[in-house]
Amino acid sequence: MALGSYFRLAHAGWVLAREGAFSVLPVQSLPPMMKAGIALARLVERRAVRRTGRIERLNAALHRLGPSYVKFGQTLATRPDIVGAEAAADLSGLQDRMPPFDPALVPGILEAALGSKAAQLHEVSEPVAAASIAQVHRARLRVPGEVNRVVAVKMLRPGIAERFHADTRSLYAGARLAEAFSRASRRLRPTEVVRTLDHSMRLELDLRLEAAAISEMAQNIRDDEGFVIPEVQWDHVAENVLTTSWVDGIPIRDHAAIDAAGIDRKALAAKLLQAFLRHAIRDGFFHADMHPGNLFADPRTGDVIAVDFGIMGRINRRERRFLADILYGFITRDYRLVAQRHFDIGYVPQHQSVDDFALAIRSIGEPLHGRTAADISMARVLGQLFAVTELFDMQTRPELVLLQKSMVLAEGVSRTLDPALDIWTVAEPVVGQWLRREEGPLGRIDDLVGHLTRLGEAAVRVPDLLAQAELTMQEHRAMMRRPPDRLMRGAGLAVLSAVFVLILVLIWRLLVQS
Structure with missing residues (x-):
């Protein structure tokens, strides 16, 4: 591992501490060692952050540090219940309002990627959305003999691959340091987690693979209702350019506009969460980057519109059954089932007691039943989860990291739409239907x-x-x-x-x- 990666990691830690990144974490919910580390980091925090609690400068700092850090900020922005409403609002700009790259580069990028077909893209607009990896433009596609169409043209940021690889090298350095100096961190398998995230991000850097992901998901959901995705224009796809049909919708974070359009936000939240569970449990293939910048509401139908399929998750049938059983166990309060499945899939070592672990799960699950999202302190729940994972020496399953991250995103967006969301009631139709099929003749x-x-x-x-x-x-x-x-x-x-x-x-x- 190059020495530069450790310097880059140290610089990132300094910048994050200065701009208040550690001030938004739920310190009261963390283990003592992490509390101490955060207290030390906050000693170098800007006075303005300490005085106001605002982290407006953090967006720009994360963007300077690189795309991997931006992804972290995007996830925090979906959890006002954990980081606070002001911090979430400050971080929301990371989702699709990053500074765009030089517009003078756009024609050259299109011509180099698409060749003569680039000339079929007319009236290319200024960026309508700009994120950490790419930005999107609206254009008109004119193909001889076909009807003109409005399309979305996504382009990777120039030099993004180099920035990403520098990010991952520093993350690997951090993971190896953690494993070397913290015995407790080894059960979390940080290096393997980084390797999983590294793989998913490498896929995101090839827009031809994103086009294929859209095509596969379109086939999976062709008979579904309530969830809409764009259509790929295959003749105008390259490694760094992706062209799809244009979809009109209201940004899902714009609650005022959604209400003004007469869309039922409770129904929209249910559609979003059920669609995610359906894709994960039924298909084993799901959108793994469902932050609000990638989600819209159709003003005509009230359906969810999703874009940006660069990061996708895939789980096999055994892992799908694990997810379904865990959710069903919480829905039906069968905590022994929840505990046993954690042993079966290797989250909890075999030398631990299933009965004791079931008791710990019950202590988490029971307070959540009959409570709306607004009544549940996710910071307190996370704190209890931290304690349980340490008490039972729980191991990380790197192949499920994307699933866990995506569930956090989907549930976070759903609860902002509907603060009275009851996730168990919403999840039951999808989970129950799949389990009944699995236990029946077809299964x-x-x-x-x-x-x-x-x-x-x-x-x-x-x-x-x-x-x-x-x-x-x-x-x-x-x-x-x-x-x-x-x-x-x-x-x-x-x-x-x-x-x-x-x-x-x-x-x-x-x-x-x-």
């Missing part, structure tokens, strides 16, 4: 098909395994003097029998693990 058929598929794949590998075993035997014979024929036949049969048993064991393990 059993899917299980059987999966088992047969894995069995077939294992069977296909049998000839290769036998061929390898035979080759090993031939090499062994070449190295040794030939024994009596009867002894050789016996040895050959023994080796073939052992290989056959090994193959059966492998097939059995594949079936059991499925």
Whole structure:
């Protein structure tokens, strides 16, 4: 790890501390070690931050530090229940109101990316939204023989890849420092978490992959209602340029405009949260960057419109079942189910007690039932979660980090739309329907098909395994003097029998693990 990465990390810490980033964290909910660290960091805080509590300069500071830090600020902006309403408002500018890059660069970027097809984009506007990775322009697409269309043209910021890679190198440095000097942090597996986020951000830097994500999600939701996404214009897509149909909507954070349009905010909040759960649980493929800058309300239908599919999450069927069971356990107050699933998927080590963990989960879940979002202190809940994870030596599952982050975003946006949101009531139709299907005939058929598929794949590998075993035997014979024929036949049969048993064991393990 280059020494420059550690200097960059130290500089980031200094800038964040100076501009008040640590002042918005719920200190009372954090473990003692983290409290002490934040108290030290706040010693260098600007006087203006201490005096007013406002962090207006933090937006610009995060932008200077790089896109990874901006993503962190975007997440905090969706949680006024944790960081406070003023801090959330100050950070909201990170979502789509960042300084744009030089407009004189736009024609050259389009021509270099799209070649002659760039000439089909006319009336390219000033940026209508500018975020940490890219900015979006409105344009008119004129293709000979086709009807003119209004489109959205997204362009990556010049040099963004270099800034991102510098970010991730410093984050890796921080993760390794944490693992080296803090034994408690090792169970959180910070390096693997950074590696997961690094992978998702690398995908975000290729807009061709974002176009493919939009296409896949469009196929998944073709029969759904309440959630709308744009359509890709494939002839005008490149690594750093993405063109989609234009969607008109009211920014989901503009509550006054939503109310003026006669849109039911409670229904909109339910549509948003249910759509996210449906995509995650049913499809295993979900929008993993659902901050308010990427969400709109359709003034005609009251549906949710989503844009910016650069960061997507994907979970397998086992992880989808875990999520569904956890939510269903909280909905039905079956805390033993919630606890057992945490053991099954590896969040809690096997040497811990399922019953004790179920008791800890009950202490968190019971106060949430029958309470609206406005009545729940998420800072207090987070504090209790911190204590539980430490008490039971809980391990981080890096492959679920994007899912957890996305749930925080989706639930945070939904509760700002509807302060009386009851997440259990809203989640039950989606979770219950999927679990009923899984436990029913269709779910059993899917299980059987999966088992047969894995069995077939294992069977296909049998000839290769036998061929390898035979080759090993031939090499062994070449190295040794030939024994009596009867002894050789016996040895050959023994080796073939052992290989056959090994193959059966492998097939059995594949079936059991499925």
